[in-house]
Amino acid sequence: MSEVGYCLYGFYKKGEKPLQLFCGLDGSCLLETISFNDSSDLACIVSKVPLEEFGEDKLQENLQDIKWLEKNIRAYDEITCKLFEQTTFIPVRFGTIYLTEERILKSLENYSDQVRQLIETLGGKLELGVKFFIDSKILHDKLLTSDEEGRELNTKIQSETPGKGHFLKKKLDALLENKIQAWVNEVSKELFESLKSLSNNIHLLGCQPSETSKKMFFNAACLLPSSSVDWFKGMIKDILSREKLSSIECEITGPWPPYSFVNLQNQKLEKEFLDV
Protein backbone atom coordinates (compact mmCIF):
# COMPACT_ATOMS: atom_id res chain seq x y z
CA MET A 1 0.00 0.00 0.00
CA SER A 2 1.30 3.44 -0.84
CA GLU A 3 0.25 6.35 1.36
CA VAL A 4 -2.23 5.45 4.06
CA GLY A 5 -4.64 7.22 6.36
CA TYR A 6 -6.81 5.98 9.20
CA CYS A 7 -10.54 5.48 8.82
CA LEU A 8 -12.37 6.03 12.11
CA TYR A 9 -15.37 3.72 12.66
CA GLY A 10 -16.48 4.64 16.16
CA PHE A 11 -16.01 4.36 19.90
CA TYR A 12 -16.50 1.80 22.66
CA LYS A 13 -15.77 1.21 26.31
CA LYS A 14 -13.05 -1.33 26.92
CA GLY A 15 -14.25 -4.41 28.80
CA GLU A 16 -12.59 -7.40 30.38
CA LYS A 17 -12.86 -9.31 27.13
CA PRO A 18 -10.91 -7.86 24.20
CA LEU A 19 -12.86 -7.25 21.00
CA GLN A 20 -12.51 -9.71 18.16
CA LEU A 21 -11.04 -7.67 15.32
CA PHE A 22 -11.24 -8.35 11.61
CA CYS A 23 -10.47 -6.63 8.30
CA GLY A 24 -11.41 -3.00 7.78
CA LEU A 25 -12.81 -1.18 4.76
CA ASP A 26 -9.94 -1.94 2.39
CA GLY A 27 -10.40 -5.69 2.95
CA SER A 28 -6.80 -6.39 3.99
CA CYS A 29 -5.80 -4.16 6.93
CA LEU A 30 -7.04 -5.32 10.32
CA LEU A 31 -9.04 -3.08 12.60
CA GLU A 32 -7.02 -1.52 15.39
CA THR A 33 -8.06 -0.07 18.73
CA ILE A 34 -6.64 3.19 20.02
CA SER A 35 -7.25 4.22 23.64
CA PHE A 36 -8.28 7.81 24.31
CA ASN A 37 -5.25 8.03 26.61
CA ASP A 38 -3.20 5.70 28.79
CA SER A 39 -5.62 5.79 31.71
CA SER A 40 -8.90 5.93 29.81
CA ASP A 41 -11.37 3.05 29.52
CA LEU A 42 -12.60 4.50 26.22
CA ALA A 43 -11.15 3.58 22.86
CA CYS A 44 -11.84 4.04 19.19
CA ILE A 45 -11.66 1.61 16.29
CA VAL A 46 -9.73 2.49 13.15
CA SER A 47 -8.16 0.75 10.20
CA LYS A 48 -5.59 1.84 7.66
CA VAL A 49 -7.01 2.82 4.28
CA PRO A 50 -5.19 3.84 1.08
CA LEU A 51 -5.25 7.60 0.51
CA GLU A 52 -5.36 7.01 -3.22
CA GLU A 53 -8.94 5.92 -2.52
CA PHE A 54 -9.82 7.80 0.69
CA GLY A 55 -7.70 10.94 0.33
CA GLU A 56 -9.60 14.23 0.31
CA ASP A 57 -10.12 14.76 -3.42
CA LYS A 58 -10.45 11.10 -4.27
CA LEU A 59 -13.01 10.49 -1.51
CA GLN A 60 -15.25 13.29 -2.78
CA GLU A 61 -14.92 11.89 -6.29
CA ASN A 62 -15.66 8.32 -5.17
CA LEU A 63 -18.79 9.45 -3.35
CA GLN A 64 -20.28 10.27 -6.73
CA ASP A 65 -19.65 6.73 -7.96
CA ILE A 66 -22.69 4.73 -6.93
CA LYS A 67 -20.90 1.37 -7.26
CA TRP A 68 -17.98 2.46 -5.07
CA LEU A 69 -20.38 4.03 -2.63
CA GLU A 70 -22.58 0.96 -2.31
CA LYS A 71 -19.62 -1.38 -1.85
CA ASN A 72 -18.07 0.77 0.86
CA ILE A 73 -21.31 1.68 2.61
CA ARG A 74 -22.27 -1.98 2.87
CA ALA A 75 -18.79 -2.91 4.13
CA TYR A 76 -18.92 -0.07 6.67
CA ASP A 77 -22.30 -1.24 7.93
CA GLU A 78 -21.06 -4.82 8.20
CA ILE A 79 -18.05 -3.71 10.24
CA THR A 80 -20.22 -1.54 12.49
CA CYS A 81 -22.76 -4.35 13.02
CA LYS A 82 -20.05 -6.90 13.86
CA LEU A 83 -18.60 -4.52 16.45
CA PHE A 84 -22.04 -3.66 17.78
CA GLU A 85 -22.71 -7.39 18.33
CA GLN A 86 -19.74 -7.47 20.69
CA THR A 87 -20.14 -4.24 22.64
CA THR A 88 -22.02 -0.93 22.84
CA PHE A 89 -20.40 0.60 19.82
CA ILE A 90 -20.96 4.25 18.95
CA PRO A 91 -20.56 4.68 15.18
CA VAL A 92 -19.20 7.83 13.57
CA ARG A 93 -20.29 9.13 10.21
CA PHE A 94 -18.78 7.37 7.19
CA GLY A 95 -15.73 9.03 5.67
CA THR A 96 -13.95 10.35 8.76
CA ILE A 97 -10.29 9.97 7.87
CA TYR A 98 -7.12 10.93 9.76
CA LEU A 99 -3.68 11.11 8.31
CA THR A 100 -1.74 10.06 11.42
CA GLU A 101 -2.36 8.23 14.71
CA GLU A 102 -1.21 11.32 16.64
CA ARG A 103 -3.96 13.39 15.04
CA ILE A 104 -6.55 10.81 16.12
CA LEU A 105 -5.37 10.96 19.71
CA LYS A 106 -5.45 14.74 19.70
CA SER A 107 -8.97 14.76 18.29
CA LEU A 108 -10.30 12.20 20.77
CA GLU A 109 -9.64 14.54 23.72
CA ASN A 110 -12.73 16.52 22.70
CA TYR A 111 -15.15 13.63 22.62
CA SER A 112 -14.70 11.59 25.79
CA ASP A 113 -17.63 13.12 27.74
CA GLN A 114 -20.03 12.79 24.82
CA VAL A 115 -18.94 9.22 24.10
CA ARG A 116 -19.24 8.15 27.74
CA GLN A 117 -22.75 9.58 27.93
CA LEU A 118 -23.81 7.90 24.68
CA ILE A 119 -22.50 4.52 25.81
CA GLU A 120 -24.49 4.85 29.02
CA THR A 121 -27.70 5.83 27.19
CA LEU A 122 -27.48 3.34 24.35
CA GLY A 123 -26.15 0.25 26.14
CA GLY A 124 -28.23 -2.86 25.26
CA LYS A 125 -30.40 -0.96 22.79
CA LEU A 126 -30.86 -1.03 19.04
CA GLU A 127 -32.73 0.87 16.38
CA LEU A 128 -35.64 -0.12 14.15
CA GLY A 129 -36.78 1.90 11.16
CA VAL A 130 -40.56 2.29 10.90
CA LYS A 131 -42.20 3.61 7.74
CA PHE A 132 -45.86 4.07 6.97
CA PHE A 133 -47.35 4.36 3.49
CA ILE A 134 -50.74 5.14 2.04
CA ASP A 135 -51.98 4.64 -1.47
CA SER A 136 -53.43 8.04 -2.29
CA LYS A 137 -55.41 6.63 -5.23
CA ILE A 138 -57.13 4.03 -3.06
CA LEU A 139 -57.88 6.65 -0.39
CA HIS A 140 -59.21 9.00 -3.04
CA ASP A 141 -61.59 6.32 -4.38
CA LYS A 142 -62.64 5.38 -0.85
CA LEU A 143 -63.51 8.98 -0.02
CA LEU A 144 -65.63 9.23 -3.17
CA THR A 145 -68.08 6.83 -1.57
CA SER A 146 -67.56 7.40 2.16
CA ASP A 147 -67.29 11.20 2.34
CA GLU A 148 -70.65 12.97 2.09
CA GLU A 149 -69.33 16.15 0.52
CA GLY A 150 -67.25 14.19 -1.99
CA ARG A 151 -70.13 11.87 -2.83
CA GLU A 152 -72.52 14.78 -3.49
CA LEU A 153 -70.06 16.58 -5.69
CA ASN A 154 -69.30 13.40 -7.62
CA THR A 155 -73.01 12.80 -8.24
CA LYS A 156 -73.40 16.38 -9.43
CA ILE A 157 -70.56 15.94 -11.93
CA GLN A 158 -72.41 13.07 -13.63
CA SER A 159 -75.42 15.29 -14.40
CA GLU A 160 -73.47 18.32 -15.64
CA THR A 161 -72.28 19.24 -19.12
CA PRO A 162 -68.69 18.11 -19.93
CA GLY A 163 -67.36 21.70 -19.54
CA LYS A 164 -68.87 22.36 -16.16
CA GLY A 165 -68.22 18.78 -15.16
CA HIS A 166 -64.50 19.31 -15.84
CA PHE A 167 -64.28 22.22 -13.42
CA LEU A 168 -66.33 20.41 -10.81
CA LYS A 169 -63.99 17.43 -11.13
CA LYS A 170 -61.02 19.70 -10.40
CA LYS A 171 -62.88 21.03 -7.37
CA LEU A 172 -63.61 17.48 -6.25
CA ASP A 173 -59.95 16.42 -6.62
CA ALA A 174 -58.79 19.42 -4.59
CA LEU A 175 -61.39 18.73 -1.91
CA LEU A 176 -60.37 15.09 -1.59
CA GLU A 177 -56.67 15.95 -1.61
CA ASN A 178 -57.20 18.34 1.30
CA LYS A 179 -59.17 15.72 3.19
CA ILE A 180 -56.46 13.12 2.61
CA GLN A 181 -53.79 15.55 3.81
CA ALA A 182 -55.79 16.40 6.93
CA TRP A 183 -56.28 12.70 7.63
CA VAL A 184 -52.57 11.99 7.14
CA ASN A 185 -51.62 14.82 9.53
CA GLU A 186 -53.97 13.53 12.19
CA VAL A 187 -52.90 9.91 11.80
CA SER A 188 -49.18 10.81 11.74
CA LYS A 189 -49.48 12.46 15.13
CA GLU A 190 -51.35 9.50 16.56
CA LEU A 191 -48.76 7.08 15.21
CA PHE A 192 -45.91 9.22 16.50
CA GLU A 193 -47.41 9.29 20.00
CA SER A 194 -48.04 5.54 19.92
CA LEU A 195 -44.50 4.70 18.80
CA LYS A 196 -43.06 7.15 21.30
CA SER A 197 -44.84 5.40 24.14
CA LEU A 198 -43.57 2.00 22.95
CA SER A 199 -39.89 2.92 22.56
CA ASN A 200 -37.07 4.43 24.60
CA ASN A 201 -36.67 7.21 22.09
CA ILE A 202 -37.91 8.15 18.64
CA HIS A 203 -36.57 10.36 15.88
CA LEU A 204 -38.51 11.44 12.84
CA LEU A 205 -36.68 11.08 9.55
CA GLY A 206 -37.40 12.56 6.13
CA CYS A 207 -39.83 10.68 3.90
CA GLN A 208 -38.46 9.20 0.70
CA PRO A 209 -40.19 10.45 -2.45
CA SER A 210 -42.18 8.23 -4.79
CA GLU A 211 -43.63 8.75 -8.23
CA THR A 212 -46.32 6.12 -7.75
CA SER A 213 -49.58 6.62 -5.82
CA LYS A 214 -48.10 4.73 -2.87
CA LYS A 215 -46.63 7.50 -0.73
CA MET A 216 -44.50 7.32 2.37
CA PHE A 217 -45.97 9.72 4.90
CA PHE A 218 -44.11 8.71 8.04
CA ASN A 219 -40.53 7.62 8.59
CA ALA A 220 -39.02 7.24 12.03
CA ALA A 221 -36.22 5.51 13.89
CA CYS A 222 -37.20 3.92 17.21
CA LEU A 223 -34.75 3.02 19.96
CA LEU A 224 -35.58 -0.21 21.80
CA PRO A 225 -34.03 -2.67 24.22
CA SER A 226 -32.60 -5.43 22.03
CA SER A 227 -34.93 -7.96 23.67
CA SER A 228 -38.08 -6.05 22.65
CA VAL A 229 -37.97 -6.28 18.86
CA ASP A 230 -40.69 -8.95 18.41
CA TRP A 231 -42.88 -7.35 21.05
CA PHE A 232 -42.56 -3.97 19.31
CA LYS A 233 -43.50 -5.42 15.92
CA GLY A 234 -46.52 -7.10 17.49
CA MET A 235 -47.63 -3.79 19.01
CA ILE A 236 -47.41 -2.05 15.63
CA LYS A 237 -49.47 -4.83 14.13
CA ASP A 238 -52.12 -4.24 16.82
CA ILE A 239 -52.13 -0.50 16.15
CA LEU A 240 -52.64 -1.00 12.42
CA SER A 241 -55.49 -3.44 12.99
CA ARG A 242 -57.71 -0.51 14.03
CA GLU A 243 -60.39 0.17 11.42
CA LYS A 244 -59.27 3.74 10.90
CA LEU A 245 -55.71 2.68 10.06
CA SER A 246 -56.47 -0.38 7.95
CA SER A 247 -55.40 1.30 4.69
CA ILE A 248 -51.90 1.99 6.00
CA GLU A 249 -48.97 -0.18 4.97
CA CYS A 250 -45.99 -0.55 7.26
CA GLU A 251 -42.39 -1.43 6.56
CA ILE A 252 -39.88 -2.12 9.29
CA THR A 253 -36.14 -2.05 8.70
CA GLY A 254 -33.31 -3.20 10.89
CA PRO A 255 -32.40 -3.96 13.58
CA TRP A 256 -29.66 -1.38 13.23
CA PRO A 257 -26.95 -0.16 15.53
CA PRO A 258 -28.46 3.05 16.97
CA TYR A 259 -27.14 5.29 14.18
CA SER A 260 -29.98 7.78 14.57
CA PHE A 261 -29.48 8.34 18.28
CA VAL A 262 -25.87 9.36 18.51
CA ASN A 263 -26.41 13.03 17.86
CA LEU A 264 -29.09 15.65 18.24
CA GLN A 265 -29.50 16.82 14.67
CA ASN A 266 -32.97 15.31 14.21
CA GLN A 267 -34.59 17.26 17.01
CA LYS A 268 -35.34 20.18 14.70
CA LEU A 269 -37.36 18.02 12.31
CA GLU A 270 -39.33 16.57 15.21
CA LYS A 271 -40.15 20.02 16.55
CA GLU A 272 -41.33 21.23 13.14
CA PHE A 273 -43.55 18.19 12.79
CA LEU A 274 -45.17 18.60 16.20
CA ASP A 275 -45.71 22.33 15.68
CA VAL A 276 -47.78 21.81 12.48
Place this chain on the structure above:
Amino acid sequence: MFDDKEKSNFSTTGNQLVELLDRILDRGVVVHGEISISVANVDLIYLGLNVLLTSIDKLEEIRKDGNKLPLSSKPLNALVAEGKGGKR
Protein backbone atom coordinates in the same frame (compact mmCIF):
# COMPACT_ATOMS: atom_id res chain seq x y z
CA MET B 1 -44.87 -14.05 13.38
CA PHE B 2 -47.15 -12.70 10.65
CA ASP B 3 -49.26 -14.74 8.26
CA ASP B 4 -49.43 -13.97 4.53
CA LYS B 5 -52.50 -11.78 4.88
CA GLU B 6 -50.85 -9.69 7.54
CA LYS B 7 -47.72 -9.40 5.48
CA SER B 8 -49.74 -7.61 2.82
CA ASN B 9 -49.69 -4.44 4.87
CA PHE B 10 -46.81 -5.18 7.18
CA SER B 11 -43.37 -6.08 5.98
CA THR B 12 -39.89 -6.26 7.39
CA THR B 13 -37.18 -5.63 4.86
CA GLY B 14 -33.48 -6.11 4.74
CA ASN B 15 -31.07 -3.26 4.73
CA GLN B 16 -31.67 -1.58 1.42
CA LEU B 17 -29.10 0.79 0.00
CA VAL B 18 -31.15 3.90 0.62
CA GLU B 19 -31.62 2.89 4.26
CA LEU B 20 -27.91 2.34 4.64
CA LEU B 21 -27.09 5.69 3.09
CA ASP B 22 -29.65 7.35 5.32
CA ARG B 23 -27.95 6.05 8.39
CA ILE B 24 -24.30 5.77 7.52
CA LEU B 25 -23.84 9.00 5.58
CA ASP B 26 -26.22 11.22 7.43
CA ARG B 27 -25.96 10.02 11.01
CA GLY B 28 -23.38 8.70 13.36
CA VAL B 29 -21.30 10.93 15.57
CA VAL B 30 -19.85 13.78 13.54
CA VAL B 31 -16.18 13.89 14.42
CA HIS B 32 -13.91 16.36 12.74
CA GLY B 33 -11.41 14.22 10.95
CA GLU B 34 -8.68 15.62 8.77
CA ILE B 35 -10.81 14.46 5.85
CA SER B 36 -14.57 14.35 6.30
CA ILE B 37 -17.57 14.26 4.05
CA SER B 38 -19.24 17.64 3.92
CA VAL B 39 -22.98 17.94 4.50
CA ALA B 40 -23.41 19.39 1.01
CA ASN B 41 -21.95 16.26 -0.51
CA VAL B 42 -24.32 14.08 1.47
CA ASP B 43 -27.25 16.10 0.14
CA LEU B 44 -25.94 15.68 -3.39
CA ILE B 45 -25.67 11.94 -3.01
CA TYR B 46 -29.25 11.80 -1.75
CA LEU B 47 -30.58 13.80 -4.65
CA GLY B 48 -28.79 11.53 -7.10
CA LEU B 49 -29.93 8.39 -5.38
CA ASN B 50 -33.54 9.52 -5.28
CA VAL B 51 -33.39 10.16 -9.00
CA LEU B 52 -31.95 6.69 -9.50
CA LEU B 53 -34.54 4.98 -7.30
CA THR B 54 -37.34 6.94 -8.86
CA SER B 55 -36.14 5.80 -12.27
CA ILE B 56 -36.24 2.20 -11.07
CA ASP B 57 -39.77 2.70 -9.63
CA LYS B 58 -40.87 4.17 -12.92
CA LEU B 59 -39.38 1.34 -14.94
CA GLU B 60 -41.02 -1.26 -12.71
CA GLU B 61 -44.32 0.53 -13.01
CA ILE B 62 -44.13 0.66 -16.79
CA ARG B 63 -43.13 -2.98 -16.91
CA LYS B 64 -46.08 -3.95 -14.68
CA ASP B 65 -48.41 -2.02 -16.95
CA GLY B 66 -47.30 -4.30 -19.75
CA ASN B 67 -45.76 -1.59 -21.87
CA LYS B 68 -42.75 -2.47 -23.91
CA LEU B 69 -39.68 -0.97 -22.40
CA PRO B 70 -36.25 -1.11 -24.01
CA LEU B 71 -34.82 -2.77 -20.91
CA SER B 72 -32.45 -4.82 -23.03
CA SER B 73 -30.87 -1.69 -24.46
CA LYS B 74 -30.64 0.05 -21.07
CA PRO B 75 -30.87 -2.45 -18.23
CA LEU B 76 -31.19 -1.24 -14.67
CA ASN B 77 -27.76 -2.49 -13.76
CA ALA B 78 -26.36 -0.44 -16.62
CA LEU B 79 -28.00 2.66 -15.19
CA VAL B 80 -26.34 1.86 -11.90
CA ALA B 81 -23.02 1.11 -13.56
CA GLU B 82 -23.14 4.41 -15.41
CA GLY B 83 -23.89 6.12 -12.13
CA LYS B 84 -27.04 7.70 -13.62
CA GLY B 85 -28.63 9.67 -10.87
CA GLY B 86 -25.68 8.93 -8.70
CA LYS B 87 -24.25 12.31 -9.55
CA ARG B 88 -25.65 15.65 -8.82
